[in-house]
Amino acid sequence: MEDWPILSLVTFLPLVGAFFIMWIRGEPDVVARNARYMALWTSLATFVMSLFIWFNFERGSAEFQMIDEAVWFPGYDINYKMGVDGVSMLFVMLSTVLTPLCIVASWDAIRTRVKEYMIAFLVLETLMVGMFCALDFVLFYFFYEGVLIPMFLIIGIWGGERRVYSAFKFFLFTLAGSVLLFLALLAMYFEVGTTDIPAMLEYGFPASMQTWLWLAMFASFAVKVPMWPVHTWLPDAHVEAPTAGSVILAGVLLKMGGYGFIRFSLPMLPLASEFFTPLVFTLSVMAIIYTSLVALAQEDMKKLIAYSSVAHMGMVTLGTFTVTQQGLEGAIFQMLSHGVVSAALFLIVGVIYDRLHTRLIARYDGLVSRMPAYSLFFMIFMLASVGLPGTSGFVGEFLVLVGIFQVNTWAALLATAGMILGAAYMLYLYRRVIFGVMTKPDLKAILDLTPREVVVFAPLLALVFWMGIYPMSFLDVMSASVTNIVESHQAALLEAPGRTFASLFSLGQ
């Protein structure tokens, strides 16, 4: 296994599956069934392959590992280069775990154009995994923006009533951000002479460039995260997307923004990052408080969870820009936890949506009497989202708060207040949907979870507890890389001319 290009295999295996699905012919029913099975087996095989990454990854090293390289643009020093480090490896795993679950969750929910749907998901998986593995900026950009195509189609074709509006909004918002990242990429290419990410990380960009580059990157990553006030595409996209689309959107696509900050903005542009930290803190705190309040007022369950995503991602950006060991680890952990928990919550909503075809909270009450198993799963994921100790949500939020408290107590105070609001809207949602007396006549015949649905939730449940009770197996992976980021960040700040504390230090020598 040692010499295999394992990352490329994991990345492009889904594409092979999609290619075979394309050629399935015959009766519509048969095509749909074959497409489902083919997609499921492909995504499971991809997951099994990705386990090799998990087991072969050398913990305690900040280096990029399992590197594959090939010449791509001859004469340009733009190459095909894949590799993972402690930051990206876990996201690769997250993507490969969520995709098979999405396919199972769409088993009965998607009845039209099943073949195309499965192709879109497998292509999406390739792009997601590739994006996290890419060690070349141009390659990264290819995957980063390529994701828009399948997601646009998933929202637009299999979405709800306002799907066209939402799909366009999603596409144009993210594209507008990305094109500026693209220009930043070109400017950086001419500065460094290569788009090799490790080389760019080593390179110290001149202070005069950093501000502009940082802003261009910020435009792109902030939309993806999404940060307040450019988050408005997210509730629309979530509400209209099919369940599995929301799962991927919340579970993985939002993480691309956070990953971008950690991989590019922070280590490549330390001075600008330091300079703009107050801006990021302000926007993050705004996001946490404001979107939590907005979530409190929602009547649509998916919209509520979408707003909660914005708040949780606010914690991520907050943690990232503390540039402390705890803050960064917390941010990464929070992203993983949110990837699992929000994915689970969207699936939870999907379960009752499949039964009643409405997501309005007011249409449900007292579900506990008919759906006990469902209520149990819902409760656990809901509490994980709130951040109950013992669940994955707690670890992430706790670490972020520890990090932010060292840097800015006011931001810590407001973020903690946001967590209380988070508990408020989640518990309020749970009370309205699950508890109380069942009065609605059309709920009387509602059925509890099917075995297939339990199969979807069981791995997520296991992950929530694993991450909550023994977070070491995940923190282990990332700590060396995070230490490296923090140290080189501080070193860059010390070296920078014209900074008061830097000049103080240099006097002693």
Place this chain on the structure above:
Amino acid sequence: MAIISFDLMTALPEIVLACLAMALLMLGVFRGDGSAPAILGLSVASLVIVFFMISLGGRATADAFGGMFVLDRYGDFMKSLVLLGAIVTLIMSRRYCEDEQMQRFEYPVLALFATLGMLMMVSANDLISLYVGLELQSLSLYVIAAIRRDNLRSTEAGLKYFVLGALSSGMLLYGSSMIYGFAGTTSFPALAGVFTSAPHGEAPPFGLIVGLVFLIAGLAFKISAVPFHMWTPDVYEGAPTPVTAFFATAPKVAAMALLVRVMMGPFGDLVAQWQQIVVFVSIASMLVGAFAAIAQTNIKRLMAYSSIGHIGYALIGLAAGTEEGVRGVIVYMTIYIVMNLGTFGCILCMRRTGVMVESLEDLKGLSKTNPMMALPLLIFMFSMAGIPPLAGFLAKFYVFMAAIDAGLYTLAVIGVLTSVVGAFYYLRIVKFMYFDEGGEPFDGPIGRDMALVLVGTSAVILLLFAVPGPILDGAAAAAASLLAG
């Protein structure tokens, strides 16, 4: 005698094409319109012969006919593109000619003459040969636009194109005469020498700048860059669809090749003078191409605005005024021509109960009724919007790369932002095809030749990212040869 035979050998592909075109014209005249299908086939064959003569030639750089005609890698590359466009559009027009009673032998013959004109344009090395090539091309195109002379829209398109085209030719001639008056020569190398030998820092004569502006205006008309684009939507809409496909591909490439040669060759030292004009034209084209297309309901009109926008992007490369920039333009035009051929292939398949339809609404539900036609169109639309990993992104990648390298940050920022606006109307086509329901299926089957064109072009657009090497190397060699000469 030796010199003449060398001259003839240098221009051999063009001479062969001219002879073949005249032979086919004779054949058509003597055999009448009944021979039109055969002549169409023979025209394609002649173009293919010339294509191989040029692309497989591996000929050395040379001048001929007293420096009027130049042969270099750049010219060969662009000529191959022109011929590719002409070949594919002629292949695509076969069915249209059959179904729409456009069986006129003049059409393929005129297309051959227009192509000949384009080849001359690409190789022009003197203001006079530039003008002769351009006029040969334009006069043929005027007639082709109005080839359906019993059709009101077609004749209107032809007339409009002729009147405005004549105006632009006038401007071009006027500009050339000013340049001749102030520089004393019409030869490109001699003009370049005039500027190189001028004392450093001394501004060129004012009249010469005026002449240059007129020259650029005349050429901008041919590539339909804003503000000389007004004819484009009407002509695109009015002309028969295969003719529109022809207009959108081969002449655009040829005129762009010519513009780049003129700007980078004789006026290469005046970058500071013409750069601002090109930047303005580029920005205006991108803006008009993006915003005016939003409201269109006719797909041919939409493609007209789309091509205006694309020309704007290609001009970014020229505005950079560097070898990188020229390479960007070449790559852009290569990918542009493939995308357009494919898209027009799809438009030519839009036929319902025997009648061509061209409204965007007609594409409704296409992904259900004709999935194998919707998929290529989807690929082309995302590619035109410049979304990776499709080829359209690579095209934009190179021109923006040149712009950033040359420090044209404002131009680059405006360019990428208009590409977001442009993405909107490309996505609208996807929306009609994939998100909307209803709509009757188009007539099938589309025919083997058309299927081949669609599969070929979409495969190139989809997979180019995997092996970008050959086109890049070809474009790099072409750009280098242009600047070396």
